[in-house]
Amino acid sequence: xxxxxxTMERCPFCERAKCFLYDRGIEFKEISAPPGSREWQEMKRxxxxxxxxxxxxxxxxxxxxxxxxxxxxxxxxxxxxxxPEMGEERVLYDVIxxxxxxxxxxxxxxxxxxxxxxxxxxxxxxxxxAWTTDVDNYLGFSQVNADELVSKFEDHVKKFDVDKLIxxxxxxxxxxxxxxxxxxxxxxxxxxxxxxxxxxxxxxPLDIPGERELVGRGISYCSTCDAPLFEGVEVAxxxxxxxxxxxxIDLMSLATRIYVVSLLPISxxxxxxxxxxxxxxxxxxxxxxxxxxxGDTSVKGMEIRNLKSGEHKALAVEGVFVEIGILPCxxxxxxxxxxxxxxxxxxDPECRTGVAGVFACGDVTTVPFKQVVVAVGEGAKAxxxxxxxxxxxx
Amino acid sequence: MTDKKVKIYTTPACRYCQQAKEFLTxxxxxxxxxxxxxxxxxxxxxxxxxxxxRSVPVITVCDEVLVGFDRSHLEKALECLxxx
Numbered sequence: 001x002x003x004x005x006x007t008m009e010r011c012p013f014c015e016r017a018k019c020f021l022y023d024r025g026i027e028f029k030e031i032s033a034p035p036g037s038r039e040w041q042e043m044k045r046x047x048x049x050x051x052x053x054x055x056x057x058x059x060x061x062x063x064x065x066x067x068x069x070x071x072x073x074x075x076x077x078x079x080x081x082x083x084p085e086m087g088e089e090r091v092l093y094d095v096i097x098x099x100x101x102x103x104x105x106x107x108x109x110x111x112x113x114x115x116x117x118x119x120x121x122x123x124x125x126x127x128x129x130a131w132t133t134d135v136d137n138y139l140g141f142s143q144v145n146a147d148e149l150v151s152k153f154e155d156h157v158k159k160f161d162v163d164k165l166i167x168x169x170x171x172x173x174x175x176x177x178x179x180x181x182x183x184x185x186x187x188x189x190x191x192x193x194x195x196x197x198x199x200x201x202x203x204x205p206l207d208i209p210g211e212r213e214l215v216g217r218g219i220s221y222c223s224t225c226d227a228p229l230f231e232g233v234e235v236a237x238x239x240x241x242x243x244x245x246x247x248x249i250d251l252m253s254l255a256t257r258i259y260v261v262s263l264l265p266i267s268x269x270x271x272x273x274x275x276x277x278x279x280x281x282x283x284x285x286x287x288x289x290x291x292x293x294x295g296d297t298s299v300k301g302m303e304i305r306n307l308k309s310g311e312h313k314a315l316a317v318e319g320v321f322v323e324i325g326i327l328p329c330x331x332x333x334x335x336x337x338x339x340x341x342x343x344x345x346x347x348d349p350e351c352r353t354g355v356a357g358v359f360a361c362g363d364v365t366t367v368p369f370k371q372v373v374v375a376v377g378e379g380a381k382a383x384x385x386x387x388x389x390x391x392x393x394x
Numbered sequence: 395m396t397d398k399k400v401k402i403y404t405t406p407a408c409r410y411c412q413q414a415k416e417f418l419t420x421x422x423x424x425x426x427x428x429x430x431x432x433x434x435x436x437x438x439x440x441x442x443x444x445x446x447x448r449s450v451p452v453i454t455v456c457d458e459v460l461v462g463f464d465r466s467h468l469e470k471a472l473e474c475l476x477x478x
Contacts, residue, residue, distance in 0.1 A: 123465075130409035147409060167417070167465040185466070216449035216461040225408035228431030229448045298446045319448065 002081050003028040006043040006054040008035070013065040013176075014053040020068060026081065057081060066177040073179040073191040093119050093163075095386055096182050096192035098170055099329075101127020102372045103362025104198030105153045106379030107386075111196075112160040114387045119163040119190060121170060121182060126150035127200040128326065128363070129372065131243075133224045133250065138372055146224075149372075175336050175355050193393070194386040197333065197345065197353070197360040198379060201326030201370065206238060210293030211322075218299025223247035223321045230255050230319045236302050238290055239323035240266035247321045248276045259315050261285045261304055288313075293320060328364045340366050351382035359386050399475060400425035403440040403452040411451040414463040423472065 003021070005028050007014035021028050033039035033052065047054040047061035055062050057080045062071060071077040073092050095111045097104045100122035111118045124130065132146045141149070157164075165184075173195070174181035180195040203221040205211060211219055220226040223237075227250040235255045237247045240262030249272065251258050258281055260266070265286050266273060276282045287307045294301035294314065301316045328344045330337075337353050337360075338346040345360045347353055347367065353360050361367075361382035362375035400418065402425055404411035418425050428436035430450065440452050444459050453460045456474035460467055 124413060126409065130413075133407050147407075147412065150409070169466075216447050218448050220449055222408070222410070222449075225405055225410060226449050228405045229437070229450070298448065 001027055001029040002058055004031065004056045004059075005029070006031050006033040006039065006047070006049075006052055008033060008052050011052050016174075016176075017053045017055065017065040017068055020065070020072075024072075069174065069177040069181060070179050073181075091117075091119075091191070092179070093117050093190065093192040094390060095119075095194050095196060095383070096121065096180065096190055097196045097198055098122065098173075098182065099127065099198035099200055099362070099364075100125045100164075100166060101198060101200045101362060101375065102129065102153065103127075103200065103364075103375040103379035103382070104196070105157050106376040107196050107198060107361060107383040108157050108162055108379075109160070110380050110383030111386065112157075112162050114383070116387065116390065119165065119192070120157075121165045121168055121184065121190065123167065123169055125154060125166055127375075131203075131222050131224060132246065135372060170332060173332055173336075175333075175358050178357070180357060194357045194359065194389060196351075196379075196382045196386055197330075197358070197364060198362045198375075198382070199329040199332070199364045200375075201328050201363040203322065204325045204327045206290055206293075206322055206324065208290055208292055210295065210299075211320075214293055214295060214299050217297065218295065218317075218319050219293065220319060220321050221323075223250040223323070226319075226321075227251050227254055232256055233318040234316060235259070235319035235321065236261055236315055236317045237321045237323060238262070239325070240264060240268060240286065241323065241325065242268040242272065243325075244268065244321075244323040245272035245276055247323050248272075248282060251321070252276070252279055252281060255319070256281065258282050259285060259317065261288050261290055261302075261315075263287065263289055263307065290320075326363060326370060330364050350385040350388075351378060352385060357386075357389060359389075399456060400472075401454045402427045403430050403436060403450055405429065405431045405450050408450050410463040414451050414453060414468070417463075417465065417468065421472070423475065 031039050033043045043054050053064055094116035095118045097107050097120045100120050108120055129146045129150050134143055135146050135149050136143050169185040171185045172183045180192045182190045231254045234257040236259040237244050238261045245268035248258055288304045291305050292303040301314050302320050303314050305312050330343045330345055344366045347360050347365045351359045351361050359382040361378035363370045430437040430440055444452050447461045451463050455471040458471045
Protein backbone atom coordinates (compact mmCIF):
# COMPACT_ATOMS: atom_id res chain seq x y z
CA UNK A 1 0.00 0.00 0.00
CA UNK A 2 1.53 3.29 -1.11
CA UNK A 3 -0.41 5.54 1.23
CA UNK A 4 -0.57 5.40 5.01
CA UNK A 5 -2.74 7.63 7.16
CA UNK A 6 -2.51 8.09 10.94
CA THR A 7 -5.89 8.94 12.46
CA MET A 8 -7.90 8.94 15.63
CA GLU A 9 -11.59 8.96 16.49
CA ARG A 10 -13.57 12.22 16.64
CA CYS A 11 -11.11 13.94 14.35
CA PRO A 12 -13.04 15.74 11.60
CA PHE A 13 -10.09 16.22 9.29
CA CYS A 14 -9.15 12.55 9.60
CA GLU A 15 -12.67 11.76 8.41
CA ARG A 16 -12.44 14.23 5.56
CA ALA A 17 -9.10 12.87 4.45
CA LYS A 18 -10.46 9.33 4.43
CA CYS A 19 -13.58 10.39 2.50
CA PHE A 20 -11.36 12.22 0.07
CA LEU A 21 -9.34 9.05 -0.53
CA TYR A 22 -12.43 6.82 -0.74
CA ASP A 23 -14.02 9.20 -3.26
CA ARG A 24 -11.04 8.84 -5.53
CA GLY A 25 -10.63 5.14 -5.08
CA ILE A 26 -7.19 5.58 -3.58
CA GLU A 27 -6.34 2.67 -1.33
CA PHE A 28 -4.73 3.40 2.00
CA LYS A 29 -3.58 1.84 5.22
CA GLU A 30 -5.10 3.43 8.29
CA ILE A 31 -3.32 3.42 11.63
CA SER A 32 -5.24 4.57 14.67
CA ALA A 33 -2.91 6.74 16.75
CA PRO A 34 -4.60 8.41 19.72
CA PRO A 35 -2.25 10.73 21.64
CA GLY A 36 -0.07 8.84 24.08
CA SER A 37 -0.35 5.50 22.28
CA ARG A 38 2.52 3.54 20.82
CA GLU A 39 1.22 4.44 17.35
CA TRP A 40 1.23 8.13 18.28
CA GLN A 41 4.97 7.84 19.09
CA GLU A 42 5.51 6.01 15.84
CA MET A 43 3.62 8.72 13.93
CA LYS A 44 5.74 11.45 15.53
CA ARG A 45 8.91 9.59 14.67
CA UNK A 46 7.94 8.91 11.06
CA UNK A 47 6.35 12.25 10.18
CA UNK A 48 7.60 14.77 12.72
CA UNK A 49 3.96 15.81 13.06
CA UNK A 50 2.15 16.83 16.22
CA UNK A 51 -1.40 16.56 14.95
CA UNK A 52 -3.70 14.17 13.15
CA UNK A 53 -4.18 13.14 10.43
CA UNK A 54 -0.66 12.59 9.14
CA UNK A 55 -0.22 11.08 5.73
CA UNK A 56 2.73 9.28 4.18
CA UNK A 57 3.22 8.24 0.59
CA UNK A 58 5.90 5.61 0.03
CA UNK A 59 7.11 6.30 3.56
CA UNK A 60 7.56 10.02 2.88
CA UNK A 61 5.53 12.39 5.02
CA UNK A 62 3.32 14.77 3.04
CA UNK A 63 1.42 16.43 5.90
CA UNK A 64 -2.30 16.53 6.70
CA UNK A 65 -5.61 16.97 4.90
CA UNK A 66 -4.85 20.46 3.52
CA UNK A 67 -1.64 19.25 1.90
CA UNK A 68 -3.48 16.26 0.47
CA UNK A 69 -6.03 18.50 -1.29
CA UNK A 70 -3.34 20.89 -2.49
CA UNK A 71 -1.30 18.04 -3.89
CA UNK A 72 -4.28 16.76 -5.80
CA UNK A 73 -4.91 20.18 -7.28
CA UNK A 74 -1.38 20.37 -8.62
CA UNK A 75 -1.41 16.79 -9.85
CA UNK A 76 1.51 15.91 -7.58
CA UNK A 77 -0.56 13.42 -5.61
CA UNK A 78 -1.11 11.11 -8.56
CA UNK A 79 2.49 11.50 -9.63
CA UNK A 80 3.70 10.42 -6.21
CA UNK A 81 1.27 7.54 -6.08
CA UNK A 82 2.31 6.54 -9.56
CA UNK A 83 -1.28 6.30 -10.81
CA PRO A 84 -2.75 8.15 -13.76
CA GLU A 85 -5.01 11.10 -12.93
CA MET A 86 -8.64 10.27 -12.82
CA GLY A 87 -10.04 11.18 -16.18
CA GLU A 88 -10.67 14.86 -16.10
CA GLU A 89 -8.18 17.49 -16.99
CA ARG A 90 -7.01 19.21 -13.83
CA VAL A 91 -7.06 22.96 -14.01
CA LEU A 92 -6.35 25.26 -11.11
CA TYR A 93 -8.50 28.38 -11.41
CA ASP A 94 -7.74 31.70 -9.78
CA VAL A 95 -11.44 32.19 -9.17
CA ILE A 96 -14.44 29.89 -9.13
CA UNK A 97 -17.75 31.74 -9.18
CA UNK A 98 -20.85 29.81 -8.18
CA UNK A 99 -23.96 31.46 -9.61
CA UNK A 100 -24.66 33.39 -12.79
CA UNK A 101 -27.18 36.00 -11.74
CA UNK A 102 -26.34 39.71 -11.70
CA UNK A 103 -23.85 39.29 -8.82
CA UNK A 104 -21.98 36.33 -10.32
CA UNK A 105 -21.80 37.76 -13.84
CA UNK A 106 -20.66 41.14 -12.59
CA UNK A 107 -17.96 39.44 -10.51
CA UNK A 108 -16.83 37.56 -13.63
CA UNK A 109 -16.39 40.78 -15.63
CA UNK A 110 -14.14 42.16 -12.93
CA UNK A 111 -12.03 39.03 -12.40
CA UNK A 112 -11.50 38.49 -16.11
CA UNK A 113 -10.43 42.06 -16.60
CA UNK A 114 -7.85 41.45 -13.90
CA UNK A 115 -6.69 38.52 -16.02
CA UNK A 116 -7.63 35.99 -13.39
CA UNK A 117 -8.41 32.53 -14.70
CA UNK A 118 -12.11 32.27 -13.99
CA UNK A 119 -14.86 29.68 -14.18
CA UNK A 120 -18.57 30.24 -13.57
CA UNK A 121 -20.59 27.27 -12.37
CA UNK A 122 -24.34 27.77 -12.25
CA UNK A 123 -27.69 26.06 -12.48
CA UNK A 124 -29.01 28.78 -14.76
CA UNK A 125 -28.29 32.21 -16.13
CA UNK A 126 -29.89 35.39 -14.92
CA UNK A 127 -30.93 34.19 -11.48
CA UNK A 128 -34.07 35.78 -10.19
CA UNK A 129 -34.38 38.21 -13.09
CA ALA A 130 -35.93 35.21 -14.82
CA TRP A 131 -38.99 35.75 -12.64
CA THR A 132 -39.73 39.31 -13.75
CA THR A 133 -40.94 40.92 -16.94
CA ASP A 134 -39.48 44.37 -16.88
CA VAL A 135 -36.80 46.04 -14.85
CA ASP A 136 -37.56 49.72 -14.36
CA ASN A 137 -34.97 50.81 -11.85
CA TYR A 138 -31.63 49.85 -13.36
CA LEU A 139 -29.56 52.94 -14.01
CA GLY A 140 -29.37 53.75 -17.68
CA PHE A 141 -32.55 51.88 -18.60
CA SER A 142 -35.87 53.59 -17.81
CA GLN A 143 -37.54 50.33 -18.77
CA VAL A 144 -35.83 47.22 -19.98
CA ASN A 145 -37.23 43.81 -20.66
CA ALA A 146 -35.74 41.42 -18.10
CA ASP A 147 -34.81 38.97 -20.85
CA GLU A 148 -32.95 41.64 -22.69
CA LEU A 149 -31.07 42.71 -19.58
CA VAL A 150 -29.93 39.13 -18.91
CA SER A 151 -28.88 38.76 -22.55
CA LYS A 152 -26.88 41.96 -22.29
CA PHE A 153 -25.16 40.69 -19.14
CA GLU A 154 -24.46 37.39 -20.87
CA ASP A 155 -23.09 39.00 -24.03
CA HIS A 156 -20.83 41.20 -21.94
CA VAL A 157 -19.33 38.16 -20.20
CA LYS A 158 -19.02 36.29 -23.52
CA LYS A 159 -16.69 38.98 -24.81
CA PHE A 160 -14.04 37.66 -22.46
CA ASP A 161 -12.31 34.37 -22.05
CA VAL A 162 -14.19 32.70 -19.24
CA ASP A 163 -15.09 29.06 -18.69
CA LYS A 164 -18.80 28.63 -18.13
CA LEU A 165 -20.64 25.60 -16.83
CA ILE A 166 -24.34 26.36 -17.02
CA UNK A 167 -26.98 23.87 -16.02
CA UNK A 168 -24.64 22.32 -13.52
CA UNK A 169 -25.46 21.92 -9.88
CA UNK A 170 -22.90 21.99 -7.10
CA UNK A 171 -23.08 19.13 -4.63
CA UNK A 172 -20.39 19.97 -2.12
CA UNK A 173 -17.65 22.49 -1.49
CA UNK A 174 -14.41 22.18 0.41
CA UNK A 175 -13.42 25.53 1.83
CA UNK A 176 -11.08 24.66 4.68
CA UNK A 177 -7.97 24.29 2.60
CA UNK A 178 -5.94 26.87 0.72
CA UNK A 179 -7.10 25.42 -2.58
CA UNK A 180 -10.91 25.38 -2.67
CA UNK A 181 -12.69 22.45 -4.22
CA UNK A 182 -16.15 22.47 -5.81
CA UNK A 183 -17.79 19.15 -6.64
CA UNK A 184 -20.72 19.02 -9.03
CA UNK A 185 -23.70 16.70 -8.88
CA UNK A 186 -22.09 14.57 -11.59
CA UNK A 187 -19.07 14.15 -9.33
CA UNK A 188 -16.59 16.34 -11.18
CA UNK A 189 -14.17 18.40 -9.10
CA UNK A 190 -13.04 21.94 -9.82
CA UNK A 191 -10.22 23.65 -7.99
CA UNK A 192 -9.75 27.35 -7.30
CA UNK A 193 -7.46 29.56 -5.30
CA UNK A 194 -10.50 31.62 -4.41
CA UNK A 195 -14.24 31.08 -4.41
CA UNK A 196 -16.94 33.69 -4.97
CA UNK A 197 -20.37 32.61 -3.80
CA UNK A 198 -23.14 34.28 -5.78
CA UNK A 199 -25.84 31.65 -5.45
CA UNK A 200 -28.62 34.19 -4.90
CA UNK A 201 -32.05 33.42 -3.58
CA UNK A 202 -35.08 31.29 -4.19
CA UNK A 203 -38.76 31.91 -3.59
CA UNK A 204 -39.90 31.67 -0.05
CA PRO A 205 -42.80 29.23 0.13
CA LEU A 206 -45.91 29.85 2.21
CA ASP A 207 -45.37 26.61 4.10
CA ILE A 208 -49.07 25.95 4.55
CA PRO A 209 -51.07 22.78 3.88
CA GLY A 210 -51.85 22.14 0.23
CA GLU A 211 -49.14 24.37 -1.16
CA ARG A 212 -46.52 21.81 -2.00
CA GLU A 213 -49.02 19.33 -3.43
CA LEU A 214 -50.46 21.89 -5.83
CA VAL A 215 -47.32 23.53 -7.20
CA GLY A 216 -47.86 23.83 -10.93
CA ARG A 217 -51.56 23.11 -10.43
CA GLY A 218 -52.58 26.59 -9.45
CA ILE A 219 -49.74 27.52 -7.12
CA SER A 220 -47.21 29.64 -8.97
CA TYR A 221 -44.04 31.47 -8.04
CA CYS A 222 -43.62 33.10 -11.44
CA SER A 223 -46.45 35.40 -12.43
CA THR A 224 -44.63 36.45 -15.57
CA CYS A 225 -44.56 32.85 -16.73
CA ASP A 226 -47.94 31.62 -15.64
CA ALA A 227 -50.28 34.64 -15.65
CA PRO A 228 -51.55 33.86 -19.19
CA LEU A 229 -52.89 30.53 -17.91
CA PHE A 230 -55.31 32.28 -15.56
CA GLU A 231 -57.33 34.22 -18.07
CA GLY A 232 -60.94 34.68 -17.07
CA VAL A 233 -60.64 33.23 -13.56
CA GLU A 234 -60.20 34.55 -10.03
CA VAL A 235 -56.77 34.46 -8.44
CA ALA A 236 -54.97 35.51 -5.27
CA UNK A 237 -51.59 37.09 -4.89
CA UNK A 238 -49.88 36.66 -1.54
CA UNK A 239 -47.44 39.44 -0.67
CA UNK A 240 -47.67 43.21 -0.62
CA UNK A 241 -44.11 44.11 -1.56
CA UNK A 242 -42.94 45.09 -5.03
CA UNK A 243 -42.85 41.53 -6.32
CA UNK A 244 -46.42 40.95 -5.16
CA UNK A 245 -47.70 44.14 -6.73
CA UNK A 246 -45.89 43.37 -9.99
CA UNK A 247 -47.66 40.02 -10.04
CA UNK A 248 -50.98 41.81 -9.57
CA ILE A 249 -50.14 44.06 -12.51
CA ASP A 250 -49.19 41.05 -14.65
CA LEU A 251 -52.58 39.53 -13.87
CA MET A 252 -54.72 42.66 -14.12
CA SER A 253 -55.54 42.33 -17.80
CA LEU A 254 -56.23 38.59 -17.58
CA ALA A 255 -57.90 37.50 -14.36
CA THR A 256 -61.44 38.53 -13.52
CA ARG A 257 -60.68 39.24 -9.88
CA ILE A 258 -57.43 39.51 -7.93
CA TYR A 259 -57.28 39.21 -4.17
CA VAL A 260 -54.13 40.64 -2.66
CA VAL A 261 -53.37 39.02 0.68
CA SER A 262 -50.66 40.51 2.84
CA LEU A 263 -49.61 39.93 6.44
CA LEU A 264 -48.46 43.53 6.67
CA PRO A 265 -49.91 46.69 5.19
CA ILE A 266 -49.05 46.90 1.48
CA SER A 267 -45.51 48.22 1.18
CA UNK A 268 -44.65 48.16 -2.55
CA UNK A 269 -43.66 51.28 -4.48
CA UNK A 270 -46.24 54.05 -4.59
CA UNK A 271 -46.33 53.86 -8.40
CA UNK A 272 -47.51 50.26 -8.21
CA UNK A 273 -49.88 50.90 -5.32
CA UNK A 274 -51.66 53.65 -7.21
CA UNK A 275 -52.09 51.35 -10.18
CA UNK A 276 -53.60 48.45 -8.30
CA UNK A 277 -55.78 50.50 -5.95
CA UNK A 278 -57.47 52.09 -8.96
CA UNK A 279 -58.45 48.77 -10.48
CA UNK A 280 -62.00 47.60 -9.78
CA UNK A 281 -60.78 44.00 -10.16
CA UNK A 282 -58.45 44.18 -7.17
CA UNK A 283 -59.58 43.44 -3.64
CA UNK A 284 -57.02 43.99 -0.90
CA UNK A 285 -56.74 41.98 2.33
CA UNK A 286 -54.15 43.67 4.50
CA UNK A 287 -53.12 41.95 7.74
CA UNK A 288 -54.64 38.65 6.67
CA UNK A 289 -52.75 35.40 6.78
CA UNK A 290 -53.03 32.47 4.36
CA UNK A 291 -53.94 29.31 6.30
CA UNK A 292 -54.55 26.60 3.75
CA UNK A 293 -54.75 25.95 0.03
CA UNK A 294 -57.95 24.18 -0.95
CA GLY A 295 -58.34 21.62 -3.71
CA ASP A 296 -57.28 18.03 -4.43
CA THR A 297 -55.87 17.94 -7.93
CA SER A 298 -55.93 21.67 -8.62
CA VAL A 299 -56.31 24.85 -6.61
CA LYS A 300 -59.94 25.54 -5.76
CA GLY A 301 -59.46 28.19 -3.12
CA MET A 302 -57.42 29.61 -0.29
CA GLU A 303 -58.41 29.97 3.32
CA ILE A 304 -57.24 33.14 5.07
CA ARG A 305 -57.44 34.49 8.59
CA ASN A 306 -57.64 38.04 9.86
CA LEU A 307 -54.72 38.73 12.18
CA LYS A 308 -56.70 41.11 14.38
CA SER A 309 -60.20 39.65 14.60
CA GLY A 310 -59.32 36.02 13.93
CA GLU A 311 -62.09 35.86 11.30
CA HIS A 312 -61.70 33.12 8.67
CA LYS A 313 -62.60 33.45 5.02
CA ALA A 314 -62.32 31.24 1.96
CA LEU A 315 -61.41 32.86 -1.33
CA ALA A 316 -62.69 30.89 -4.30
CA VAL A 317 -59.62 31.21 -6.52
CA GLU A 318 -58.08 28.91 -9.11
CA GLY A 319 -54.64 30.39 -8.80
CA VAL A 320 -52.37 31.53 -5.96
CA PHE A 321 -49.26 33.53 -6.79
CA VAL A 322 -46.73 33.51 -3.97
CA GLU A 323 -44.50 36.56 -3.67
CA ILE A 324 -43.43 36.75 -0.04
CA GLY A 325 -39.75 37.35 -0.42
CA ILE A 326 -36.76 35.15 -0.99
CA LEU A 327 -34.63 32.73 0.96
CA PRO A 328 -30.88 32.62 0.43
CA CYS A 329 -29.47 29.63 -1.47
CA UNK A 330 -26.85 28.99 1.16
CA UNK A 331 -27.47 25.34 2.08
CA UNK A 332 -24.05 24.29 0.81
CA UNK A 333 -22.30 26.64 3.18
CA UNK A 334 -24.30 26.45 6.39
CA UNK A 335 -21.75 24.13 8.02
CA UNK A 336 -18.69 26.12 7.16
CA UNK A 337 -19.64 29.80 6.93
CA UNK A 338 -21.26 32.11 9.43
CA UNK A 339 -24.84 33.00 8.55
CA UNK A 340 -27.65 34.96 10.17
CA UNK A 341 -30.99 33.46 11.24
CA UNK A 342 -32.36 33.63 7.72
CA UNK A 343 -29.34 31.70 6.44
CA UNK A 344 -27.79 34.69 4.71
CA UNK A 345 -23.99 34.56 4.64
CA UNK A 346 -22.34 37.16 6.85
CA UNK A 347 -19.91 39.32 4.90
CA ASP A 348 -17.78 42.32 5.80
CA PRO A 349 -17.74 45.50 3.66
CA GLU A 350 -15.27 43.78 1.31
CA CYS A 351 -17.46 40.70 0.77
CA ARG A 352 -15.17 38.49 2.87
CA THR A 353 -16.85 35.58 4.62
CA GLY A 354 -14.34 34.99 7.39
CA VAL A 355 -12.82 31.97 5.62
CA ALA A 356 -9.65 32.96 3.77
CA GLY A 357 -10.14 33.09 0.02
CA VAL A 358 -13.92 32.71 0.17
CA PHE A 359 -16.08 35.69 -0.80
CA ALA A 360 -19.82 36.12 -1.18
CA CYS A 361 -22.02 38.67 -2.90
CA GLY A 362 -25.59 39.44 -3.88
CA ASP A 363 -28.81 38.06 -2.46
CA VAL A 364 -27.18 35.13 -0.67
CA THR A 365 -25.49 37.55 1.74
CA THR A 366 -26.67 39.70 4.63
CA VAL A 367 -26.30 42.84 2.49
CA PRO A 368 -29.74 44.46 2.57
CA PHE A 369 -31.98 45.47 -0.37
CA LYS A 370 -32.29 42.64 -2.84
CA GLN A 371 -31.98 44.63 -6.03
CA VAL A 372 -30.28 43.94 -9.36
CA VAL A 373 -28.21 47.09 -9.06
CA VAL A 374 -27.06 46.18 -5.54
CA ALA A 375 -26.11 42.65 -6.62
CA VAL A 376 -24.11 43.98 -9.55
CA GLY A 377 -22.18 46.31 -7.25
CA GLU A 378 -21.55 43.59 -4.69
CA GLY A 379 -20.32 41.24 -7.42
CA ALA A 380 -17.74 43.80 -8.46
CA LYS A 381 -16.63 44.24 -4.86
CA ALA A 382 -16.26 40.50 -4.28
CA UNK A 383 -14.15 40.19 -7.43
CA UNK A 384 -11.84 43.04 -6.45
CA UNK A 385 -11.52 41.58 -2.96
CA UNK A 386 -10.58 38.21 -4.42
CA UNK A 387 -8.00 39.95 -6.57
CA UNK A 388 -6.50 41.73 -3.56
CA UNK A 389 -6.40 38.46 -1.68
CA UNK A 390 -4.57 36.71 -4.54
CA UNK A 391 -2.05 39.55 -4.82
CA UNK A 392 -1.20 39.18 -1.16
CA UNK A 393 -0.59 35.44 -1.31
CA UNK A 394 3.00 34.26 -1.08
CA MET B 395 -50.66 18.93 -34.37
CA THR B 396 -47.47 17.31 -35.47
CA ASP B 397 -46.11 14.05 -34.23
CA LYS B 398 -42.66 15.28 -33.21
CA LYS B 399 -41.49 13.36 -30.18
CA VAL B 400 -40.78 16.45 -28.08
CA LYS B 401 -43.33 19.17 -27.46
CA ILE B 402 -42.96 22.22 -25.31
CA TYR B 403 -45.82 24.43 -24.13
CA THR B 404 -44.75 27.96 -23.30
CA THR B 405 -45.74 31.56 -22.69
CA PRO B 406 -43.88 34.50 -24.24
CA ALA B 407 -42.42 36.08 -21.09
CA CYS B 408 -41.32 32.80 -19.50
CA ARG B 409 -37.58 32.65 -19.28
CA TYR B 410 -37.52 29.06 -18.15
CA CYS B 411 -39.38 28.17 -21.35
CA GLN B 412 -36.76 30.06 -23.29
CA GLN B 413 -33.97 28.26 -21.46
CA ALA B 414 -35.61 24.90 -22.06
CA LYS B 415 -35.87 25.60 -25.79
CA GLU B 416 -32.26 26.73 -25.94
CA PHE B 417 -31.26 23.59 -24.10
CA LEU B 418 -33.06 21.37 -26.62
CA THR B 419 -31.65 23.30 -29.56
CA UNK B 420 -28.13 22.98 -28.23
CA UNK B 421 -28.63 19.25 -27.93
CA UNK B 422 -29.81 19.16 -31.53
CA UNK B 423 -33.22 17.83 -30.59
CA UNK B 424 -36.17 18.73 -32.80
CA UNK B 425 -39.23 19.93 -30.99
CA UNK B 426 -42.54 21.64 -31.54
CA UNK B 427 -43.20 24.72 -29.39
CA UNK B 428 -46.65 26.09 -28.61
CA UNK B 429 -47.50 29.47 -27.12
CA UNK B 430 -50.43 28.60 -24.88
CA UNK B 431 -51.22 32.26 -24.18
CA UNK B 432 -52.46 32.52 -27.78
CA UNK B 433 -53.16 28.96 -28.86
CA UNK B 434 -56.22 27.75 -26.94
CA UNK B 435 -56.14 24.34 -28.61
CA UNK B 436 -52.60 23.85 -27.35
CA UNK B 437 -53.60 25.06 -23.89
CA UNK B 438 -56.36 22.45 -23.83
CA UNK B 439 -53.94 19.77 -24.93
CA UNK B 440 -51.35 20.84 -22.38
CA UNK B 441 -53.87 20.63 -19.55
CA UNK B 442 -55.08 17.27 -20.78
CA UNK B 443 -51.71 15.55 -21.11
CA UNK B 444 -50.41 16.95 -17.83
CA UNK B 445 -53.52 16.17 -15.80
CA UNK B 446 -54.35 19.83 -15.30
CA UNK B 447 -51.02 21.60 -15.04
CA ARG B 448 -51.23 25.35 -14.78
CA SER B 449 -47.63 26.28 -15.06
CA VAL B 450 -45.20 26.51 -17.94
CA PRO B 451 -43.13 25.12 -19.43
CA VAL B 452 -44.77 21.74 -19.85
CA ILE B 453 -42.54 19.44 -21.87
CA THR B 454 -43.59 16.10 -23.28
CA VAL B 455 -40.95 13.58 -24.30
CA CYS B 456 -42.07 10.20 -25.61
CA ASP B 457 -44.65 9.25 -22.97
CA GLU B 458 -43.32 11.44 -20.22
CA VAL B 459 -44.72 14.80 -19.16
CA LEU B 460 -42.53 17.26 -17.29
CA VAL B 461 -43.92 20.34 -15.60
CA GLY B 462 -41.23 22.98 -15.22
CA PHE B 463 -37.71 23.00 -16.61
CA ASP B 464 -35.26 20.88 -14.69
CA ARG B 465 -32.18 20.10 -16.77
CA SER B 466 -31.37 16.78 -15.16
CA HIS B 467 -34.96 15.52 -15.37
CA LEU B 468 -35.25 16.57 -18.97
CA GLU B 469 -31.92 15.01 -19.83
CA LYS B 470 -33.09 11.75 -18.31
CA ALA B 471 -36.40 11.85 -20.14
CA LEU B 472 -34.60 12.47 -23.43
CA GLU B 473 -32.85 9.11 -23.15
CA CYS B 474 -35.93 7.49 -24.69
CA LEU B 475 -35.09 9.17 -27.99
CA UNK B 476 -31.77 7.42 -28.39
CA UNK B 477 -33.01 3.95 -27.51
CA UNK B 478 -35.17 2.18 -30.12
